[in-house]
Amino acid sequence: MVDMIERRRSKIAGWGVYAARSITKNTRIVSYDGERITHKESRDRESRYLDTGQIWCFTLNNRWVIDAHVGGSVARYINHSCSPNCYSWIKDGVIWIRAARNIAVGEELSYDYNTTGNTEIPCQCRPECKNSL
């Protein structure tokens, strides 16, 4: 069985994750793994990561954040898009990346980081995008 996804150089930024076979809508593709840390710890780490233009911390709930820079899965290479083909879904303390629609082999996976534009990183999801991550 071919793996569902693979990491490759991205058209959006740096590394990205691509469909290695067709993926059906709502499939749980991969979990966003990493170290579970408090929001306070996340604020400290995130500002250090942002100094190098990187975002790794994903809010799990009002208590915990997942830092994929430490012990992360391949999910950490999935880029943001303003018109994504995936979405995040939290179940039993696990952040899942799921297919928002049927995805064809070779498509780059993306989801909305929902960072509400509070970083200075210009979004490159498409050439004419004017948003920030």
Ligand SMILES: C[S@@+](CC[C@H](N)C(=O)[O-])C[C@H]1O[C@@H](n2cnc3c(N)ncnc32)[C@H](O)[C@@H]1O
């Ligand atoms: C979780 S990482 C994704 C993997 C990253 N492309 C890499 O090579 O490590 C998030 C970082 O990827 C970049 N990135 C993701 N989506 C982007 C987008 N739509 N536009 C510009 N940069 C993006 C930003 O540098 C962001 O901080």
Ligand SMILES: [Zn+2]
């Ligand atoms: Zn965009």
